[in-house]
Amino acid sequence: MNEIAEAGPRSTATDEAATVTSPTSPLIPSDLTRRGFLRGAALTGGGLMAATLAACAPTAPTPGWTLGPLATGALGSPVPTGPAPSAVASATAAPSGSLPPGFSSHDIDARNVVRRYVGNLAPALKGIYGDAAFAKLADILGAADNYPELSAKPAFVQVPQLFLNDALTPLTPELDGDVKVFRLTIDKIKVNIDELKDPIDGLGYNGQWPGPTIRVRQGDKVRAIFTNNLDETTGVHFHGVDFDDFFQDGVPFVTQLPIVPGGTYTYEFTARNAGSLMYHSHHNATDQVGRGLLGAFIVEPADDPFKADREYIWISNDALGGFTINGHGFPAVVPVLAAVGETIRIRFMNEGVMMHPWHSHGYAMRIVARDGRPLGSAAFECDTLGVNPGERYDALITVDRPGIWAFHCHVLSHVEGMSGMFGMVTSMIVVPEKAHVDAIVAALLA
Ligand SMILES: [Cu+2]
Numbered sequence: 001m002n003e004i005a006e007a008g009p010r011s012t013a014t015d016e017a018a019t020v021t022s023p024t025s026p027l028i029p030s031d032l033t034r035r036g037f038l039r040g041a042a043l044t045g046g047g048l049m050a051a052t053l054a055a056c057a058p059t060a061p062t063p064g065w066t067l068g069p070l071a072t073g074a075l076g077s078p079v080p081t082g083p084a085p086s087a088v089a090s091a092t093a094a095p096s097g098s099l100p101p102g103f104s105s106h107d108i109d110a111r112n113v114v115r116r117y118v119g120n121l122a123p124a125l126k127g128i129y130g131d132a133a134f135a136k137l138a139d140i141l142g143a144a145d146n147y148p149e150l151s152a153k154p155a156f157v158q159v160p161q162l163f164l165n166d167a168l169t170p171l172t173p174e175l176d177g178d179v180k181v182f183r184l185t186i187d188k189i190k191v192n193i194d195e196l197k198d199p200i201d202g203l204g205y206n207g208q209w210p211g212p213t214i215r216v217r218q219g220d221k222v223r224a225i226f227t228n229n230l231d232e233t234t235g236v237h238f239h240g241v242d243f244d245d246f247f248q249d250g251v252p253f254v255t256q257l258p259i260v261p262g263g264t265y266t267y268e269f270t271a272r273n274a275g276s277l278m279y280h281s282h283h284n285a286t287d288q289v290g291r292g293l294l295g296a297f298i299v300e301p302a303d304d305p306f307k308a309d310r311e312y313i314w315i316s317n318d319a320l321g322g323f324t325i326n327g328h329g330f331p332a333v334v335p336v337l338a339a340v341g342e343t344i345r346i347r348f349m350n351e352g353v354m355m356h357p358w359h360s361h362g363y364a365m366r367i368v369a370r371d372g373r374p375l376g377s378a379a380f381e382c383d384t385l386g387v388n389p390g391e392r393y394d395a396l397i398t399v400d401r402p403g404i405w406a407f408h409c410h411v412l413s414h415v416e417g418m419s420g421m422f423g424m425v426t427s428m429i430v431v432p433e434k435a436h437v438d439a440i441v442a443a444l445l446a
Contacts, residue, residue: 106418106419106420109418109419109420110419110420110421111141111142111420112147112149112420113330113331113419113420113421113422114141114331114420114421115141115142115147115149115150116149116152116154116155116196116331117154117155117156117330117331117333117427118141118149118154119149119150119152119153119154119155119157120149120150120151120152120153120154121154121440122137122138122141122143122150124436124439124440125137127436128402128431128432128436129402129431129432137404154331155194155195155196155331155332156328156331156332156333156334156335157444158192158195158332159192159193159194159195159328159332160192160208161326161328161334162208162210162213162313162315162326162327162334163312163313163326163334164444164445165208165212166212166213167445168445169206169212170212170213171184171206171212171213171214171215173216176223178221179221179222179223179268180216180220180221180222180223181223181224181225182214182222182223182224182225183225183227184205184206184211184212184224184225184226184227185205185206185207185226185227185229186203186204186205186226186227186228186229186230186234186236186259186293187203187204187205187206187207187229187230188201188202188203188229188230188231189202189203189204189207189208189209189292190202191204191209191292191321191327192332193321193322193324193327193328193329193332194328194329194331194332195332200320200321201291202291202292202320202321203230203281203288203291203292203293204292204293205226205279205293205295208295209292209294209321209327210292210294210295210296210313210315210326210327210351211279211293211294211295212295213295213296213297213298213313214279214295214296214297214298215298215299215300216271216298216299216300217271217299217300217301217302218271218272218273218274218299218300218301218302219270219271219272219302220270220271220299221268221269221270221271222267222268222269222270222271223266223267223268224236224238224266224267224268224279225264225265225266225267226259226264226265226266226267227263227264228259228260228261228262228263228264228265229261229262230261231261232261232284233252233258233259233260233261233283233284234252234258234259234281234283234284234288234293235250235251235252235256235258235259235265235281235282235283236250236259236265236267236279236280236281236282236293237249237250237251237279237280237281237282238250238267238269238277238278238279238297239277239278239279239280239297239390240273240275240276240277240278240297240371240372240392241269241271241272241273241277241297242272242273243269243272244269244270244272245269248267248268248269250267250282251282251283252282252283258283271299273299273372273373274299274300274301274372275298275299275301275369275371275372275373275374275392275394276296276298276347276349276369276371276372276392276393276394277296277297277298277299277372277392278294278295278296278297278315278349278351278392279294279295279296279297280293280294280295280351281293281294286319286353287319287320289317289319289351290317290319290320290321290352290353291319291320291321292317292321292327294315294317294351295315296313296315296347296349298313298347299372305368305374306345306368306369306374306394306396307343308343308344308345308396309338309339309342309343309344309434310337310338310342310344310345310437311344311345311346311347312336312344312345312346312347313326313347313349314326314346314347314348314349314358315327315349315350315351316348316349316350316351316352316356316387316409316424317351317352318352318353318354318356318414319352319353322422322423323409323414323415323422323423323424324423324424325424325426329422329423329424329425330408330415330421330422330423330424330425330426331421331425333425333426334426335426335427335428335429336407336426336427336428336429337428337429337431337437337440337441338397338399338428338429338430338431338437339399339430339431339432339433339434339435339436339437340399340400340401340402340430340431340432340433341399341400341434342398342399342434343396343397343398343399344396344397344399345394345395345396346365346394346395346397347392347393347394348385348387348391348392348393348394348395349387349391349392350387350388350389350390350391350392351389352389353389354389354411354414355386355387355388355389355411356386356387356409356411356414356424357384357385357386357387357409357410357411358384358385358386358387358407358408358409358410359383359384359385359407359408359409359410360383360384360397360405360407360428361383361405361406361407361428362401362403362405362428363383363397363399363405363428364381364382364383364397365381365382365383365385365395365396365397366379366380366381366395366396366397366398367379367380367381367382367385367393367394367395368394368395368396369392369393369394370391370392370393370394371391371392372392372394384410397428399428399430401430402430402431402432403429403430404427404428404429404430405427405428405429405430406425406427407425407426407427407428408421408424408425408426409423409424409425411424
């Protein structure tokens with residue numbers, strides 16, 4: 001099984017110094033420390049720490065659900081304990097134990113995929129949302145079955161993820177005078193869209209899909225050196241950059257010769273314009289971008305007008321890996337985490353060949369920038385945002401109500417079928433306290 005460690009070297013953090021040092025890691029606040037994690041656990045009487053540690057530490061004991069509230073939960077309906085109805089008895093994925101009347105194999109499959117998404121993080125919900133909400137959630141998931149996923153890590157922990165890659169192996173430039181130098185390889189890789197699916201043959205920058213996030217400041221001089229380890233030619237385009245020199249534009253047979261196998265090519269330019277940009281193959285691109293040659297290029301302005309407590313990069317693709325967010329499909333997709341009172345920023349980027357309307361349940365998004373350019377007085381609010389191929393939108397969401405809110409593409413065939421939800425689905429998990437988020441993230445990074 002593909003463990004979190006495969007995302008990159010593990011942190012060697014100790015209790016005294018577990019600071020995630022990359023100030024540019026999405027999701028992870030720069031002040032996240034082991035002590036912060038412990039403080040978070042203290043807020044929930046220690047239960048959260050135990051639960052989140054157990055959730056993600058491979059050798060930790062599996063926490064048990066507190067099943068007591070189930071029979072007398074807020075819903076007031078006892079969990080069925082009788083034999084399974086005959087209509088569902090043949091469902092191959094059906095766990096032993098109870099199955100509510102009227103369930104079909106579709107319901108069993110649909111529930112199983114959500115069970116995989118939540119995994120053994122589920123017990124932490126008790127400390128986060130309180131007993132009554134926990135009882136409802138346990139009822140919805142059918143926790144009384146003591147189903148196997150309760151003791152498995154969430155699906156999104158079992159495959160490499162962009163935010164973990166960026167946190168654990170941030171792409172740090174060398175300095176050559178006042179030039180920031182980034183070195184990347186272009187590689188053939190095996191990609192696990194989902195830990196239960198066979199790996200597919202993909203391509204990646206530095207062995208990652210999406211590639212490592214490249215971050216600079218507006219006005220920086222950038223040198224990006226790419227070595228092509230493929231057995232085919234390629235070219236790299238920095239998408240959305242206002243180049244001074246058009247020969248840096250990365251289009252083979254227009255502004256350069258393709259980068260041959262074994263070859264190295266250097267792009268050098270000044271990051272004139274700020275915002276959410278991208279880098280990707282611009283050669284045989286339907287195939288090469290579809291196989292994973294894509295990544296985020298973030299140019300920070302000197303004074304960012306959009307203040308956010310957490311940031312998420314959300315790159316969609318829809319080719320050889322299916323319908324994906326950051327290279328993964330539900331349930332192997334990291335949730336958006338936020339604490340009440342926080343503002344999060346989502347940088348939507350579409351590297352696919354189709355438009356995807358992203359729909360946020362429970363909250364409106366304030367769209368403040370398009371293609372990296374601030375919208376100013378044209379900023380608008382919506383709960384469904386169509387993002388066309390090549391487009392980027394920056395969305396701000398200020399959260400004031402806890403909950404687990406679905407967040408998905410609204411082309412329904414991209415998200416749900418007879419086996420339940422798949423592809424372009426995740427959730428926004430809003431928790432009452434910042435420490436809850438820090439605890440979960442720390443456990444992911446541990
Ligand atoms: Cu879609």
